[in-house]
Amino acid sequence: DTAVSQTPKYLVTQMGNDKSIKCEQNLGHDTMYWYKQDSKKFLKIMFSYNNKELIINETVPNRFSPKSPDKAHLNLHINSLELGDSAVYFCASSPRDSEAFFGQGTRLTVV
Amino acid sequence: AQSVSQHNHHVILSEAASLELGCNYSYGGTVNLFWYVQYPGQHLQLLLKYFSGDPLVKGIKGFEAEFIKSKFSFNLRKPSVQWSDTAEYFCAVNARGRAAGNKLTFGGGTRVLVKP
Numbered sequence: 001d002t003a004v005s006q007t008p009k010y011l012v013t014q015m016g017n018d019k020s021i022k023c024e025q026n027l028g029h030d031t032m033y034w035y036k037q038d039s040k041k042f043l044k045i046m047f048s049y050n051n052k053e054l055i056i057n058e059t060v061p062n063r064f065s066p067k068s069p070d071k072a073h074l075n076l077h078i079n080s081l082e083l084g085d086s087a088v089y090f091c092a093s094s095p096r097d098s099e100a101f102f103g104q105g106t107r108l109t110v111v
Numbered sequence: 112a113q114s115v116s117q118h119n120h121h122v123i124l125s126e127a128a129s130l131e132l133g134c135n136y137s138y139g140g141t142v143n144l145f146w147y148v149q150y151p152g153q154h155l156q157l158l159l160k161y162f163s164g165d166p167l168v169k170g171i172k173g174f175e176a177e178f179i180k181s182k183f184s185f186n187l188r189k190p191s192v193q194w195s196d197t198a199e200y201f202c203a204v205n206a207r208g209r210a211a212g213n214k215l216t217f218g219g220g221t222r223v224l225v226k227p
Contacts, residue, residue, distance in 0.1 A: 033215070041149075041199050043217040056214050090154065092215075097207050098162075099145055100215050102155040 003027050006091045006103035013081055014111055020077045021106045023091030030096060031055070032074040034066060037088040037105070049074050050096075078108075086110045113138035113206045117218035125226050126194055132187040132221050134202030144185040145203040145215075146176055155201065161185065172196070194227045 004025045013019050025032060033056075034046040048056035052068045063079045078085060088107050092100040118133035136142065146158040159170025166178040176187045185202060202218040 035217075041220045041222070043155075043201065043220070045214060045216070048214060092155075094215070097143060097205060099143075099157050099160050099205075101157075104154045 004091055004093055004101050004103040006089075006106050008106060009104060010107050010109075012109045012111065015081055015083060017081050018077070018079045019081060019108070020075055021089055021091075021108075022073070022075045023103060024073050025091075025093040025101070026072065027093055027101060029093040029101075030071060031094050032068065032071070033092045033094075033100065034074065034076050035090040035092060035102075037090060039087070043090070047074075047076075081108075081110045083110050113142070113204050113214070113216045115202055115204050115216055115218035117200075117202055117221050119221045120219065121222045121224070123224045123226065124192060127191050128225075130187075130189045130192045130196070130223065132200055132202075132223070134185045134187065134218055135183050136185065136202075136204045137183060138204060138206050141207045143205040143207060144176075144178060145205070146170065146174070146185070146187045147201045147203060147217075149199040149201065149220075151198070158187070158200075192223075192225050194225050196223060197225045198223060 006023045031050045033048045046060050047066045049068045051071050065077045067075045088105045090105045091103040094100040115136045144161040147155040148158050149155050158174050161168045161178045169175045174189050200221045205215045
């Protein structure tokens, strides 16, 4: 059983398009995250949700909108995609004050 | 706000050599500390973690780390590396307490290349 699963694994799209990445965790964790990993492997937190409530919203363009329909799901919608959005996006979940479990990542390429 | 710095961006060494990766964090309160590994093309996996107690923690694949509170450090070590240890290594900090927001902050990563 995959603990944290994201779809799709690869996403190639044109500038200006809108796309979504889905994430689901079956670990029963209260907290879910989205991280962005750039080409230099730097990992930056984008959002954190705790029981469907937005807890952390780092300095992210408002073209990025997370949606948490329930505590097991945290989807990421991106409007008007730009070249600079190309990166690997990781979803993760964790219990409070503990380690995070990561999904396989979604490699987004904007052309 | 918490922050994490990793001293080395790239490390190249031969098989059987010893490895030590430095990590320092800044945060005024109590933290949980982690080392993650990312093998090429894969997701992050937990190597080890420190919450409290013995400051020397052992993880998977022969890795260990030592928490030195006075130095705000959590360095990772492995006595004898293998080619399969080639990966990106990330130190991470999670500040404890509700006010901290359960935010896991990562260092910039260290790319380790082990030559056969």
